[in-house]
Amino acid sequence: MTRSLRWKGAAFTVPFQLGFAFLYLLPIGYAVHQSLFVEQRSGLGLGGSTTEFAGLDNYTRGLTDSAFTTSILRVVLFACVQIPVMLFVSLVLALLLDAVTSRVAGRFRILLLVPYMIPGVVAAIVWINLYSPEVGPLTPIGELLGFDWNFFEPSMVWPSIGNLLTWHGIGYNMVIIYAALQGVPRELFEAARLDGASEIRIARSVKIPYVRGALVLTGLLSVIQMLQIFNEPALFRNVTPQTVSDSFTPIMIIYNQAFNAGNYHYAAALSVLLALILGLASFLFYRFTSKEAD
Numbered sequence: 001m002t003r004s005l006r007w008k009g010a011a012f013t014v015p016f017q018l019g020f021a022f023l024y025l026l027p028i029g030y031a032v033h034q035s036l037f038v039e040q041r042s043g044l045g046l047g048g049s050t051t052e053f054a055g056l057d058n059y060t061r062g063l064t065d066s067a068f069t070t071s072i073l074r075v076v077l078f079a080c081v082q083i084p085v086m087l088f089v090s091l092v093l094a095l096l097l098d099a100v101t102s103r104v105a106g107r108f109r110i111l112l113l114v115p116y117m118i119p120g121v122v123a124a125i126v127w128i129n130l131y132s133p134e135v136g137p138l139t140p141i142g143e144l145l146g147f148d149w150n151f152f153e154p155s156m157v158w159p160s161i162g163n164l165l166t167w168h169g170i171g172y173n174m175v176i177i178y179a180a181l182q183g184v185p186r187e188l189f190e191a192a193r194l195d196g197a198s199e200i201r202i203a204r205s206v207k208i209p210y211v212r213g214a215l216v217l218t219g220l221l222s223v224i225q226m227l228q229i230f231n232e233p234a235l236f237r238n239v240t241p242q243t244v245s246d247s248f249t250p251i252m253i254i255y256n257q258a259f260n261a262g263n264y265h266y267a268a269a270l271s272v273l274l275a276l277i278l279g280l281a282s283f284l285f286y287r288f289t290s291k292e293a294d
Contacts, residue, residue, distance in 0.1 A: 028275075035059065035269035051265075058269030067247040068270060072227075072277065075249055079226040082162040087219055089166065090173035094211075095203050097174070098181040109175065116171040124235045127164045132239075152240040161232050173218040180214035181207060216289045223285050227278050230255070250274050 038054035062068055093112060097105040115123065131151035133139040142149050151160040184207060192202045230251040237244040237252075246260075247253045254274065258267035 031268045031271050034265050035272050037265050039263070039265060054265070058266050059273060061266065062270050062273050065270075068250060068253055068273075071247055071250045071253055072274075075227055075229060076281075078158055078162065079223060082165060083219060083222045083226060085162070086166045086169055086222065087173060087215060090170045090218065091177055091208070091211075091215065093170065093174045094177035094181055095207060097178050098207065099199065105178075109178065112174055113171040115168050118168070120168065120231050121235070123168050124164060124232045127160075127167070128235060128239055131160055152236070152243060154243050157236060157240070157243050161229075161236065164232055165226075165229075169222070173222070176218050177211050177214045180211040184210045216286065219289060220282055220285055223281055224278055227274070227281060 035058050036053060036055060037051050038057060039049050040052050041049045097108060100108075118126075130136045130138055133150065138151070139149070150156060188206050189202055192206055197205070228251055229249050233244050233248045233252060234255075237246070237248065246256050250270070251274075254267050254270045257263045257270065
């Protein structure tokens with residue numbers, strides 16, 4: 001009977017297992033298979049083409065491709081600045097919501113979630129128009145305040161994209177952190193207040209340590225998302241192609257190799273390399289930011 005119940009319980013996971021196999025495992029396997037081949041053309045590219053086994057040549061080419069490695073380094077450096085800023089703002093907002101009544105927190109929580117409800121492409125288009133010196137309000141406001149800024153110049157592209165990503169992501173991360181704060185025993189707050197601790201001291205010494213796991217989770221999700229950034233730089237490239245090149249991020253390089261250059265095998269190899277880098281970055285981030293409970 002126990003074995004029968006186990007099989008019945010496992011049967012409930014069949015839809016997930018099938019979806020996982022067809023939507024994840026098979027595409028990954030197909031990408032790995034395609035990455036091991038190369039397309040050879042004859043007649044100076046005007047003749048027919050043949051697909052030949054290349055082994056790890058595409059991976060060697062990807063690891064020595066300066067444009068690909070530079071794009072990864074560019075995104076990693078950007079993530080080291082943008083992710084801590086976004087998580088800090090999300091943490092502050094979550095702490096402020098936790099300090100007010102549940103009714104007030106519910107209203108502001110919905111308000112702060114509005115940016116996350118907007119699709120990323122739509123949010124990028126909105127902010128590009130806000131940044132625009134022709135139709136956006138930010139340039140005239142800057143002139144009134146004595147600032148001569150251009151959000152599309154090389155030194156401002158990454159801050160402009162970072163502001164967009166922070167605005168779009170703080171609501172989601174704030175909700176996760178706020179939910180973790182709701183699980184903190186309220187008796188600890190009362191005991192700290194009786195000992196004379198201020199609200200800032202309670203937040204620093206009691207609340208933040210309890211939501212460390214939520215911060216690690218949101219940071220891990222942000223790292224995975226950041227290394228796959230595509231929509232925002234691609235839309236910025238339509239406005240300022242002289243600043244945002246077609247090799248600005250790793251995903252943009254993979255997209256151009258697959259759909260513009262038609263080099264699917266090399267694009268597949270770059271995709272596998274990026275997946276491995278994502279896995280390694282996620283592991284290192286989790287390894288250095290999490291700790292076992294005492």
